[in-house]
Amino acid sequence: MDIIKINNISVSYGDNKVLKDFSMGIKKNGITAIIGPSGCGKSTLLTSLNLMLEENGGSFTGEILFKDKNILSYPKNDIRRMIGMVFQKPTPFPISIYKNLTYAPVFYGIKDKEKLNEIVKNTLIKTGLYDEVRGNLNMLATKLSGGQQQRLCIARALTVEPDVLLLDEPCSALDIKNTANIEEMLLELSKEYTIVIVTHNLSQAKRISDYTAFILDGQLVEYDETEKLFTSPSDIRTKQYIEGVYG
Amino acid sequence: MDMDDRIRDYIFKIWIAFSAITVISVIVYIFGYIFVHGISSVDMEFIFSQPKGMPIGTEGGIFPAIVGSIYLMLIACLFASTLAIATAVYTVFYCDNKRIEGIIHLIVKCMAGIPSIVLGLFGYTLLVLNLRLGRSLLSAGITLGIMIYPYIEVRIEKILREADKDIIDSSYALGVSKFHTLFKLILPLYKRDIISVITLAGGFAMGATAPIILTGAVLFAPVPKSLSSPIMALPFHLYILTGEGISLEKAYGTALVLILILLIINILSIVLTITGKEHN
Amino acid sequence: MNNLQERIFKIIIRLLTLFSLLLLAFIIIFIFRESLVFFEVVPIYKFISGTKWNPLGPPDQLSILPIILGTVYVSLVGIVLALPIGVGTAVVLSSYVDERPKRVIRSVVDILAGIPSVIYGFVGLLVLVKFFEIKLFFPSGESVLAGGIVLAVMMLPYIISTCDESMDKMYKEYSQYSQALGVSKSYMVRKIVLPRSKKSIFAATVLALGRGMGETMAVMMVIGNAPIMPKLLSKTQTIPSLIALEMGMAEVGSLHYHALFSGGFVLVIMLLIVNILLYFIENKMDI
Structure with a gap:
C-alpha cells in the first residue's frame, strides 16, 4: 500500500524546470532509495514531499497524495510533522542536546516534563545515541562528532512522531564507521517508519533499501525492488548508471 | 618604476x-x-549631588543629568528596538516581495539621513504640542528612539540575514512555525549580537543633544519622577554650561563623565559581541 | 493554537513595520504642514533666494540664502579636509596593518564615531576657536573654517570605515597575485586598490556630506551663528543651528515659528536628494 502517491508533478525554480511530469508511489514502511546523477532532481523531489520546496523558492504543479489526501489540504506544519526531513549536512541547533530534542515537542504543546524526558530518551535510544550522551544532555549539540550530530538530527526528526522520514544524502559528510552506524539504525527504524533516502552511494542503496528509484534529468527511469533493479535492470540507462557510465 | x-x-x-x-x-x-x-x-560629590549655585550649575554636581541621560537612553532603546526588530523580522522572514523589500530599505535609509534637529522639530510639534505630552522625558525619549531606529534596524536585519539558513530550514522541516523558530531559536541564538547593537545605539541616543533641546531637556530639574517630567541630560547640560558661560570647570567635568559613560557602553557592546561569537 | 499565535504575530509584525515606515511620512508631512503656513505668506523661491534673516522685521526679511550657503560651505570645507586624511587612513588600515592591531584600530574609529557632537563642539570651541583668536589673530575664531575642521574630524570615522571595508576586500583579493609578480605593496595599492575603491570613496563622500549638512551641535558651537553671506574666515550660520537656537524663542504659531519649520523643510529636501543619490550609487552605479 502506498503511503505517498506522486501523480504527474512538475517542479520548477523560476524558469528552471527540475522535475517533469513525474509520478511514483512510496510504499508504507521499509526503505526506498532514490538514486541518480547530481542535478537530476533527487533532492528537489524530497523537498516537494514536505513542502520545503517553497521555502527554497520553488513550486510544483500536479498532485501529491499523503495517505490518499492531497498534501496541500493538510496544514503545512502538520505535513512537515508527519513527513520529517534530515539534511545532507548535520544541522544540530546550537543549543543543548536536550533542547534540540524538546524544541519541536514544546512547539506542539507538550509541556509535561516527564513526557518530554521520555521523548528525549526514546528518540536517543532509537538512534543509538542514548548510551553515548546520557550523562551529557546539557552539552551543546554542536560539540558532538559529525556522526553523532547526524544521528541527533534524525532523533530530532523522530521527536514529533512522523510517519515518513526523508533523508537527503545523510551520510555524505561521514566516515565509513559512522555511515555503518546510521545504516544499521535506518534498517531498525524502517520497521516502524517509512524511509525515503536520497543517496549518491549505490552500494548504500543496495545494502539498505527495499525499493530503489533511478531518476535521470528530472524523470523516473526505473523503479523496482532493489534486488531486481541492481541485478537485472530493465532500462539500458539504469544499467549504464549502475555500471558507472554517468558517474 | x-x-x-x-x-x-x-x-x-x-x-x-x-x-x-x-x-x-x-x-x-x-x-x-x-x-x-x-x-x-570629577569626584564623588560631583557625580552624586544636584547642581547648585547662582546661576545654577556653577557649583554642585550633575547627578540628575546622569540619571536623566540613562532614562532617556532606556526609553529610546525600548521604543526603537521594538520597531526595529519588527521591521527586520518582517523584511527577512515574512516579506517575499523584492520590491517591497527595496522600498523598506530606501525608507530606512532616508530616515537615517534625516538630521537630528529635524527629528527634534518633529518631536516638538507632534509629541510636545499636538499630543500634549509636553517637554518631557517621554517626548525626548521617543524622539531619540526615532533617531536610532534606522541604526538598529539595519544592523539587526544584517544579523538575521546572516543567520544560519540550514538551521532555520531544519526548524521549518519539523513543522515548527516562524514564530516559534524566531523566539525559541533565532533570537535567543543571536541575542548577544542584538543586545550589543541596541546598547551601541543607546550610546548614540545618550550623546545626542539636538533632538532633546526642544522636546524635554531643561537647565535644571530634579531626578525625574515620571515620564511627563522635564529632565536634565548630560550633553544638554554640557552645552548650557559652555554656551551660557556658566562654568568651564564644571563643563570639563560633565564632558569627562559623559565620555566615560559612553566608553563603558562601547566596551560593554564589544564584549557582548566577542562573547557572542565564542558562544556560537 | 500555534496557528493563531503565528497569525497574531504576523499581524503585529506587519503593523509595527508599517508604523515604523509611516514615521518617515509623518515626519515629512508634519514639517511640510507647518512650513506651508509660512510659504503662503512668503513664496518658497523668495525664502531660499532672499539674503536677509530678521525674525523681528517684516515677513520679507525672513529668507535664508546665506544660511543655505553657510550649511553647504561648512560641509564642503569639512569634506575637503576629511577626505584625503580619511582615505589615506583607510589605505593604511586595509593594506598596511596586521589583523590584530587592525581590529583594535577599527574599534577605536568606531568609538570616535560614537563621541557625541556636543563634545566635538566643546573641544572645538575651547581649542580651535581660541587658537585662531589668540595665536593667529583672527578677528573672530568662530568661522566657517572652524566649523569645517570640527566637521572634518566628525566625518573621519564614516569615511574611514566605508572605504576601509571595500579596500580590505580589494587588498585581500589581489595582494597574492600582485606579490607573485614582485610588485611593491605601495605600487599595487596605487594601481589597483585605490582606483577600484572609487565607488566607495564616492559613497563615503556623499554620506559624510549628508552628515555634515545635518549636524547641529558641533557646528553651532564654533561658527558664531551670524546669518550673513559665508566667508571662510568669518562667522556664519547653518540651518540646523538656526533651528536649534531660535526655536525655543519663537512664539508657537508665529511666522518666525513657521519660518524655522520651512528651514527644516528645505534642509530635509536637500538631504533627501543627497541620500537618494547615495542609494542609487550603492545599488546601481558601477564605476
Whole structure:
C-alpha cells in the first residue's frame, strides 16, 4: 500500500524546470532509495514531499497524495510533522542536546516534563545515541562528532512522531564507521517508519533499501525492488548508471 | 618604476603616513584634552549631588543629568528596538516581495539621513504640542528612539540575514512555525549580537543633544519622577554650561563623565559581541 | 493554537513595520504642514533666494540664502579636509596593518564615531576657536573654517570605515597575485586598490556630506551663528543651528515659528536628494 502517491508533478525554480511530469508511489514502511546523477532532481523531489520546496523558492504543479489526501489540504506544519526531513549536512541547533530534542515537542504543546524526558530518551535510544550522551544532555549539540550530530538530527526528526522520514544524502559528510552506524539504525527504524533516502552511494542503496528509484534529468527511469533493479535492470540507462557510465 | 613614478610613490607614502598619524593624534588629543582638564572636577560629590549655585550649575554636581541621560537612553532603546526588530523580522522572514523589500530599505535609509534637529522639530510639534505630552522625558525619549531606529534596524536585519539558513530550514522541516523558530531559536541564538547593537545605539541616543533641546531637556530639574517630567541630560547640560558661560570647570567635568559613560557602553557592546561569537 | 499565535504575530509584525515606515511620512508631512503656513505668506523661491534673516522685521526679511550657503560651505570645507586624511587612513588600515592591531584600530574609529557632537563642539570651541583668536589673530575664531575642521574630524570615522571595508576586500583579493609578480605593496595599492575603491570613496563622500549638512551641535558651537553671506574666515550660520537656537524663542504659531519649520523643510529636501543619490550609487552605479 502506498503511503505517498506522486501523480504527474512538475517542479520548477523560476524558469528552471527540475522535475517533469513525474509520478511514483512510496510504499508504507521499509526503505526506498532514490538514486541518480547530481542535478537530476533527487533532492528537489524530497523537498516537494514536505513542502520545503517553497521555502527554497520553488513550486510544483500536479498532485501529491499523503495517505490518499492531497498534501496541500493538510496544514503545512502538520505535513512537515508527519513527513520529517534530515539534511545532507548535520544541522544540530546550537543549543543543548536536550533542547534540540524538546524544541519541536514544546512547539506542539507538550509541556509535561516527564513526557518530554521520555521523548528525549526514546528518540536517543532509537538512534543509538542514548548510551553515548546520557550523562551529557546539557552539552551543546554542536560539540558532538559529525556522526553523532547526524544521528541527533534524525532523533530530532523522530521527536514529533512522523510517519515518513526523508533523508537527503545523510551520510555524505561521514566516515565509513559512522555511515555503518546510521545504516544499521535506518534498517531498525524502517520497521516502524517509512524511509525515503536520497543517496549518491549505490552500494548504500543496495545494502539498505527495499525499493530503489533511478531518476535521470528530472524523470523516473526505473523503479523496482532493489534486488531486481541492481541485478537485472530493465532500462539500458539504469544499467549504464549502475555500471558507472554517468558517474 | 621610472623616476616620475618613484616620486609619486614617495608622495603616496607620505600622504598615507600623514593621514594615519593625524587621525591617531586627533583621537588621542580629544580624549587626552577632556581627561586632563576634566579629572580635577570629577569626584564623588560631583557625580552624586544636584547642581547648585547662582546661576545654577556653577557649583554642585550633575547627578540628575546622569540619571536623566540613562532614562532617556532606556526609553529610546525600548521604543526603537521594538520597531526595529519588527521591521527586520518582517523584511527577512515574512516579506517575499523584492520590491517591497527595496522600498523598506530606501525608507530606512532616508530616515537615517534625516538630521537630528529635524527629528527634534518633529518631536516638538507632534509629541510636545499636538499630543500634549509636553517637554518631557517621554517626548525626548521617543524622539531619540526615532533617531536610532534606522541604526538598529539595519544592523539587526544584517544579523538575521546572516543567520544560519540550514538551521532555520531544519526548524521549518519539523513543522515548527516562524514564530516559534524566531523566539525559541533565532533570537535567543543571536541575542548577544542584538543586545550589543541596541546598547551601541543607546550610546548614540545618550550623546545626542539636538533632538532633546526642544522636546524635554531643561537647565535644571530634579531626578525625574515620571515620564511627563522635564529632565536634565548630560550633553544638554554640557552645552548650557559652555554656551551660557556658566562654568568651564564644571563643563570639563560633565564632558569627562559623559565620555566615560559612553566608553563603558562601547566596551560593554564589544564584549557582548566577542562573547557572542565564542558562544556560537 | 500555534496557528493563531503565528497569525497574531504576523499581524503585529506587519503593523509595527508599517508604523515604523509611516514615521518617515509623518515626519515629512508634519514639517511640510507647518512650513506651508509660512510659504503662503512668503513664496518658497523668495525664502531660499532672499539674503536677509530678521525674525523681528517684516515677513520679507525672513529668507535664508546665506544660511543655505553657510550649511553647504561648512560641509564642503569639512569634506575637503576629511577626505584625503580619511582615505589615506583607510589605505593604511586595509593594506598596511596586521589583523590584530587592525581590529583594535577599527574599534577605536568606531568609538570616535560614537563621541557625541556636543563634545566635538566643546573641544572645538575651547581649542580651535581660541587658537585662531589668540595665536593667529583672527578677528573672530568662530568661522566657517572652524566649523569645517570640527566637521572634518566628525566625518573621519564614516569615511574611514566605508572605504576601509571595500579596500580590505580589494587588498585581500589581489595582494597574492600582485606579490607573485614582485610588485611593491605601495605600487599595487596605487594601481589597483585605490582606483577600484572609487565607488566607495564616492559613497563615503556623499554620506559624510549628508552628515555634515545635518549636524547641529558641533557646528553651532564654533561658527558664531551670524546669518550673513559665508566667508571662510568669518562667522556664519547653518540651518540646523538656526533651528536649534531660535526655536525655543519663537512664539508657537508665529511666522518666525513657521519660518524655522520651512528651514527644516528645505534642509530635509536637500538631504533627501543627497541620500537618494547615495542609494542609487550603492545599488546601481558601477564605476
